[in-house]
Amino acid sequence: MFDTLTDSFKNAIGKIRFHDDEKALKKALAELKKALLKSDVHHKVVKELIVTVEKETKAAGIGKESFMKALQDELVRILTAKGNQGFVFASRPPTVVLMTGLQGSGKTTTTGKLAYMLKEQKKKKVLIAAADLQRLAAVEQLRQIAEQIGVDLVADENATPDEVVKRALKKAEDELYDVVLIDTAGRLAIDEELMEELARIRDLAQPDEIFYVADAMTGMDAVRTAQTFKDKIGITGVILSKFDADSKGGVALGIAHQVGVPLRFIGSGEKMPDLEPFIPERITSRLMG
Numbered sequence: 001m002f003d004t005l006t007d008s009f010k011n012a013i014g015k016i017r018f019h020d021d022e023k024a025l026k027k028a029l030a031e032l033k034k035a036l037l038k039s040d041v042h043h044k045v046v047k048e049l050i051v052t053v054e055k056e057t058k059a060a061g062i063g064k065e066s067f068m069k070a071l072q073d074e075l076v077r078i079l080t081a082k083g084n085q086g087f088v089f090a091s092r093p094p095t096v097v098l099m100t101g102l103q104g105s106g107k108t109t110t111t112g113k114l115a116y117m118l119k120e121q122k123k124k125k126v127l128i129a130a131a132d133l134q135r136l137a138a139v140e141q142l143r144q145i146a147e148q149i150g151v152d153l154v155a156d157e158n159a160t161p162d163e164v165v166k167r168a169l170k171k172a173e174d175e176l177y178d179v180v181l182i183d184t185a186g187r188l189a190i191d192e193e194l195m196e197e198l199a200r201i202r203d204l205a206q207p208d209e210i211f212y213v214a215d216a217m218t219g220m221d222a223v224r225t226a227q228t229f230k231d232k233i234g235i236t237g238v239i240l241s242k243f244d245a246d247s248k249g250g251v252a253l254g255i256a257h258q259v260g261v262p263l264r265f266i267g268s269g270e271k272m273p274d275l276e277p278f279i280p281e282r283i284t285s286r287l288m289g
């Protein structure tokens with residue numbers, strides 16, 4: 001994450017000699033702008049960020065330190081979208097979460113990772129519902145994951161997604177589960193049929209949260225699809241998968257700033273423990289070195 005930004009930016013900033021003068025600041029701002037655009041950050045976000053960093057640096061007295069602090073503060077502000085942070089439990093269990101995302105985004109893997117984290121770290125009783133019957137291999141994939149992490153699963157290739165969801169919710173009520181994670185259908189691209197199915201499942205399950213799993217590697221596309229899922233389904237949080245493989249940081253800024261949905265977790269690898277809470281300060285400190 002932010003690799004592009006880190007390398008080019010750090011090099012350039014390192015070469016600038018700040019002597020309390022505006023020329024150095026202008027140079028630093030120009031370098032920052034270049035690095036942000038290269039990292040796939042939307043030009044509107046870049047413009048806003050540059051204006052604020054310039055103002056704050058001047059207010060604090062021009063220097064490398066004040067410049068870097070203004071940048072750090074502004075990045076954290078942008079990355080902290082309004083809404084819940086991390087995983088929030090419903091006041092009355094079970095907490096029902098819809099897991100949504102396009103095919104290949106990492107939705108099924110992330111469902112397993114979240115279940116694993118809730119079981120291991122929070123000591124919760126977790127149930128997964130395999131309601132992605134669009135891609136039948138997804139059910140088998142979830143079976144293997146559930147077995148591997150020791151979490152219960154409701155799955156039936158011959159049932160409809162609605163039936164699977166109903167069965168899972170009933171089982172959760174009857175057997176006092178804390179959390180139900182519903183893995184929903186994906187598609188290669190957004191289409192009406194998918195949105196209708198998701199809206200139906202949402203109305204049926206009345207989830208406490210709707211998470212959208214976005215592939216960080218898809219850059220601006222991830223921002224655009226997150227926006228569509230927000231408009232059509234009403235997502236309440238985003239999990240950025242494949243963050244380990246991403247080299248363009250703009251996607252996190254774009255989702256927080258443009259879409260306005262809080263980032264909850266980041267996927268940092270293919271294994272079950274590879275899920276981390278999204279902490280803006282941690283992300284920006286990687287950038288700032």
Ligand code: GDP
Nearest residue numbers: 103104105106107108109241242267268269270
């Ligand atoms: P789905 O179609 O959205 O359910 O996608 P999958 O869960 O099957 O994931 C697609 C591919 O992405 C698989 O090969 C996963 O191992 C991989 N993947 C998922 N999350 C991550 C991640 O955080 N980092 C990396 N490097 N790979 C991931």
